[in-house]
Amino acid sequence: METFFFFIVALVAVLASILVVTCRNPINSALSLIMTFFCLATLYVMLDAPFMAAIQVIVYAGAIMVLIVFVIMLLNLRAESGKRYTHAIVMGGVIAFLTLFETAYFLMRSAPVLKSGTITPELVTATGHTELIAKSMFTEFLLPFEITSLLLLVAIVGAVVLTKKKI
16 A cells, blocks of 8 residues: 555656646746645655655745745746747657666666664664754754855845846
8 A cells, every 4th residue: 555655646746846847837837846845745754754744844845935936926937938949848858768767777787885874763763853853954964054044045135136127
């Protein structure tokens, strides 16, 4: 039953991802991206990582998508009005197929590395997912965390500056 549920969620995620790229309306594309984020959160729950699923929904499907929709509305993007070039679509399809084939080829021919880390399943059950992630994020990965927040701030300021007619 879990395998069937996984394939259903994976199919919805792939279809929503395709819609992100192919939708002409930017708002519809953003809504498809939200659906993809929800499917990823469902996969996190299936992997027994409820904290990551909650963070996926709160941070990405919530905050980041609100930011993206805000920027889309602020920039007043319209649906694409020009005609699409068929050679670009065919070339994109060929590149996507080759990339998929290459990925499948390497996955089938490779062996797992079997690297072991310091975090064991016993440690996770004793300490908890949230505490281990918080320790890691605010000790080892504090600088990338702060740089990401700074980049988001710069993106918001840049969108506002680009949309202003007069300064």
